Amino acid sequence: MxxxxxxxxxxxxxxxxxxxxxxxxxxxxxxxxxxxxxxxxxxxxxxxxxxxxxxxxxxxxxxxxxxxxxxxxxxxxxxxxxxNTALMQVHEHFLETQLNDLFVTHYGTPLVLDFDPYSCLLKCIVHQQLNLSFAHTLTERMVKTFGFEKDGVWFYPQPERLAALETEDLRALQFSGRKAEYVIGIAREIVEGRLDLSEIEKLPDDEIMAKLIKLRGVGPWTVQNFLLFGLGRPNHFPTADIGIQNALKILFGLDRKPTLEEMEDYKIGWEPYLSYASLYLWRSIE
The missing domain is CATH 3.30.310.20 (DNA-3-methyladenine glycosylase AlkA, N-terminal domain)
Incomplete structure (x- = not known):
């Protein structure tokens, strides 16, 4: 130990x-x-x-x-x-912003990643455009059907396993046809050498966005969440995320969701820790 x-x-x-x-x-x-x-x-x-x-x-x-x-x-x-992240530095930064109450309430909350970038990317694809409960259900079905278990812990199905599937294999778990194609397609990109996540990790945010957005079924929301929870990039703020929009609406007492221009204005004082602003806003409505 x-x-x-x-x-x-x-x-x-x-x-x-x-x-x-x-x-x-x-x-x-x-x-x-x-x-x-x-x-x-x-x-x-x-x-x-x-x-x-x-x-x-x-x-x-x-x-x-x-x-x-x-x-x-x-x-x-x-x-x-x-x-290895200096959370006190992050905390003190936000005490001087409009998010100070959130950072006091959720004192010491780190930006914890998914357990590996590959499973994060798969989860992001499965979760997109679904409510959280059903998204977790679909992911759990996929993992427990095609992944494997060790010591009571489940491992995501490896790319070789998913790449060998047909869409009907995932359709049987209530995946939509398109989502099944996207998941299998990502696995085949990895198996056939066109997508190397270990190399992707080394790139800046904008280059990762440019590379991943070309993949079928991968949109901006998917890449934004991958940057946050797959790679732990510290200065990322997904303005299109409904949860963040709702949290800002509540925080600032708005009668509607904030506009993109308003969100751009809010975040100016939150850099270079936008990812922590995102996390604490999500925490405020969970």
Whole structure:
């Protein structure tokens, strides 16, 4: 077991609240723990992450992997849970903005990523234009039908598995024909070497948008969410997101959703941490 101490604030209980919204995540709020599926050198690893510290003095116990996987596992977990981000700096920045009350209420909430960029991209495609409950249901059906389980934790179906499917295989799970084509199409892009997510990660936001938007079934909303929750880009604000629009409407007491021009004005003082503004606005209406 490894013990990791990081600089506060960091509210792991709020992290678990958000992770528990997805039925595929193995969260235990009572034990303040989550099991994280990872592929390290193509080997499935299930890491156990348990919080032992406080919001201001966070400490984590990490286990579930062999010594030869330790460095890669901890590096990946640090990226997923954003343990190296100076949240106090973010917090103090927003205390001087119109979002100060939100940042006090949700003190120490980090921008936690999906467990890997590939599963994030798949989830974004499945979730687009669906209500959250049914989106989770569809994703869970796909994963439990074509993915695999280890130590009580589910792994997303690998690209080779999805690429071999026909649309009717996903239609049987209540996917629409088009959504089935999109998911299978993404997998085939990866298997056939036209899409390399490890290379995509190295690019700036605008280049990622330009590359991914060319893929069938991938629109701006999908790429924006991928940038936020797949790659953890810190300065991203998806103005087309209905949740953010609704949160702003409530926050500023508007009688209708804010216009794009208003949203552009609001966000000026929130840079360079727009992703945290997005996260805390979502938190305010969850």
């Amino acid at each position: 490894e013990t990791l101490k990081i600089a506060g604030p960091y509210n792991f209980d709020l992290v678990l609240d958000r992770l528990s919204l997805d039925p595929l995540n193995a969260v235990n709020k009572d034990k303040r723990a989550v099991k994280v599926p990872m592929l390290i050198e193509r080997e499935p690893i299930v890491a156990d992450v348990t919080a032992r510290g406080t919001v201001d003095e966070p400490e984590f116990h990490i286990s579930g992997f062999e010594d030869h996987h330790k460095a890669q596992a901890i590096a990946r977990l640090s990226a997923i849970f954003q343990w």
